[in-house]
Amino acid sequence: MRIVVVGGSGHIGTFLVPRLVHAGHEVVTVSRGQRSSYVDDPAWSQARHVTADRDDPAFPEAVAGLQPDAVVDLICFTLDSATALVERLRGHTGHLLHCGSIWRAGPSLKLPLTEENGPPPLGEYGIAKDAIARMLKDETRSGGLVTTSVHPGHIVGPGWHPIGPLGNLDPAVWRTLSAGEPLDVPGIGTEFMHHVHADDVAQLFEAALTHRDAASGEDFSAVAPSALNVRGYAQIAASWFGRTAQLRPVSWVDFRRTAGDDAAQASWDHLIRDHYFSIDKARALLGYSPAYEPEQAILEAVRWLIDHDQLDVATPLTV
Known part of the structure; x- marks a missing residue:
């Protein structure tokens, strides 16, 4: 064609x-x-x-x-x-x-x-x-x-920043997780994002x-075969640097004050939707078979950004 x-x-x-x-x-x-x-x-x-x-x-x-x-x-x-x-x-x-x-x-x-x-x-x-x-x-x-x-x-893919564990594009989250430092999370971190x-x-x-x-x-x-919620995403991402995520629940008011209006609004827009989609229809009608779990796709993107000096982290990847 x-x-x-x-x-x-x-x-x-x-x-x-x-x-x-x-x-x-x-x-x-x-x-x-x-x-x-x-x-x-x-x-x-x-x-x-x-x-x-x-x-x-x-x-x-x-x-x-x-x-x-x-x-x-x-x-x-x-x-x-x-x-x-x-x-x-x-x-x-x-x-x-x-x-x-x-x-x-x-x-x-x-x-x-x-x-x-x-x-x-x-x-x-x-x-x-x-x-x-x-x-x-x-x-x-x-x-x-x-x-x-x-x-x-x-x-998600090589060449651009992924939506991060807090539902925004603020690159600071990656340095925080890679350093094992406390990460402020609005609420309790159960909202899903589907990469x-x-x-x-x-x-x-x-x-x-x-x-x-x-x-x-x-x-x-x-979408990927599965979805990540905030706390799971943060824990998995921290493990790539040999760290354990130190999550600190805060109110949305406090989060907006520390994260800034733009980052906090992006987080709100992503997390309020709490999206986790089925791919059963695409599988059944079209044979859709995604090759990447969400964490695999995100890790590929993060690795590319680090390798191309576009992401500042505290410690190297261990995976």
């Missing part, structure tokens, strides 16, 4: 584009610039690269003009943008795959969450992702364009392309 990957040089595209090239597809990546992927692969030389701006009203026409058999849209964030692309591709393209987010579900009421039992979303981002997924499902079920939405968890390696997300997109009929009109959660 000729497959157009919109946003192909990002986290997921870094792994998806080589997968598709190796599988024998003709791959065209579309992005605003020529940013390099996070991981080198000779397959990139076999992909065609096209520059286009997602915010340009002519963007849907530019994508359609590439005459794709399938389009994988990794950077769509509004219902209007998604709708415009659907309307232009309807009747001309065989399959549109959209990258959503597990934040299409709000704070959990029952675990594990599934594609069917997610609570209403919170915030502009989650509300938009949920609206797009519902529009795509309705589009296919009404006899229009064949669509699939894939909803990744917190994407996923970027290559496992790419695997699910590839499976949906391969099994188009099974994926038609469906939505899938792309």
Whole structure:
């Protein structure tokens, strides 16, 4: 197939584009610039690269003009943008795959969450992702364009910082854990976060392309086989440095005062959702088989950051 990957040089595209090239597809990546992927692969030389701006009203026409058999849209964030692309591709393209987010579900009421039992979303981002997924499902079920939405968890991989044990991107947590120093934890640390390696997300997109009929009109959660809660994540991460996590429960008011508004808000946004998703549907319909447990994916990212002098730790990794 000729497959157009919109946003192909990002986290997921870094792994998806080589997968598709190796599988024998003709791959065209579309992005605003020529940013390099996070991981080198000779397959990139076999992909065609096209520059286009997602915010340009002519963007849907530019994508359609590439005459794709399938389009994988990794950077769509509004219902209007998604709708415009659907309307232009309807009747001309065989399959549109959209990258959503597990934040299409709000704070959990029952675990594990599934594609069917997610609570209403919170915030502009989650509300938009949920609206797009519902529009795509309705589009296919009404006899229009064949669509699939894939909803990744917190994407992890070499080249960027993972969401850390406190639910934010503050790198200081890694120095604290690696030094065996006390770590302030808001509450008692039982909230879940569901990570996923970027290559496992790419695997699910590839499976949906391969099994188009099974994926038609469906939505899938792309997450690791298990999820980590705050205290478990911290204990596992500390053990990588030969340490035991010294967790100190504090109130959210105290945590905000010491962590700062931005880091505390990020922690709140992640931990209030308390997400742990099932992958049973993706396994049953598409054969999804993630290669990474969450701690394996996170360790790979942390090791890369340390090896490239992008993360300050007190002691070396022992694993």
